Amino acid sequence: MLGSSRSVAGDMFDRVDAFVRDVSDVQGEADLAELLAEISGEMGFSYFALTHHVDIRRAPAPAIRLANYPSDWVDYFDDESLGPSDPVHRASHLTSIGFPWSKLSSLIRLTPRDHQVLELAARQGIGDGFTIPAHVPGESNGSCSFATNAGRPLQEEHLPLAQLVGAFAFEAARRVWRVRHADSHPSRQLTDRQRDCVLWAARGKSDWEIARILGISHETVIQYLKRARERYGVSKRTMLAVHALFDGTISFTDVLKR
């Protein structure tokens, strides 16, 4: 919505504010992808790609990948294990500010193979792009990219907006992937809340203390721990901690570190 008394920057901020509120609520990948597709289009892009820079087929931990690139390109990308070596990804490791792909050669030395990769992408319809680096210490490098259809120029005025969209979308993806991985792990039997209660119980807190720590009612804590005991088929609090440690739901570090 463009009002005559509002600045363009004000509208762009309102848009990113709305996007951030929307992604903070998403429960799954599909919803997040839809929000990204929507805002990409509004910024004048046809494609988005939010990803960890790993070889997706060999990555040991579940790697984040959310993109709407043409599927032929995605297949080629993965067949060639381009995750770690893609020139756009490599350049993103050297800066924390979003950059247009036209500036790639000022960040890294482009090899003949790099030129070939960029050319192949263009032939698949992926034109000019803008990439926002996303790095969390202790985790794989990642980024969020937006790209135009080949032949269409970047709309540079949207870049500060894209910077924030990329940062908040990446964090939303981290959250979605963390929850998804927890549910799909065969030994993980507890909900987030049940696990929180088990962890504090393992740290020696009473039900009442746990209620205070988590800001929920005493009765609710009793119920969560009862469900957790039922899931593990145990009747004692101590055995609950032992089982949760055994299957990795909680770790010794979680329990003991202060």
Place this chain on the structure above:
Amino acid sequence: MVLVAERVRQPLDDGVLRAMFEARKRVFVDLLKWDVPVLDGRFELDQFDDEHAIYLIVRGDEGEHLGSARLLETVRPHLLDTLFADLCAPPPPRGTNVLEITRFCLERRLSAPRRLAVRNCLVSGLVDYALLRGIATYTGIAEMAWLQQILAFGWVCRPLGLPRIRNGKMLGALRIDISAETPTLLARNGIYTAPALDLSDTLEAA
């Protein structure tokens, strides 16, 4: 353990705070090359380091400075309503239950794992301090790499304005909303360490 210093009239008279101002000089002036005043060639402090500033300090076994942060009242002039007003789209959040986090500083000489541990301790201390004092919102300004880390702690963050380039760095302003659930959100990302807050009279109070 996180030491809390509130209402300190002469911060430079205190040994613990002097060590903090020296660490701030090493990080913000020597390393990050910020254009900020330095006293005696040793201490980094500015007009906001007065008796209204609150300091949280993580110390090592020998009492040495490992990390610290400065909190500024938003009902008084602070960074977001003075030097960095262009980073905030609406008027900046202001109130007795809103504090601005500034000068978040980790000792340079720490190893990477140790630095992350101190970082997590300091962030946990910020949350516990907010819950203790009824602070509902923190605001702050961060360079983009640090901003991504701040989001990754897992607490509830919202942008306050579009980011801008200043001296070759892109800066953005954030608000962080604190509630009883915040320790759990941080714990899910392996950040919350439930540190003890030390509000002792090691330092002179008002």
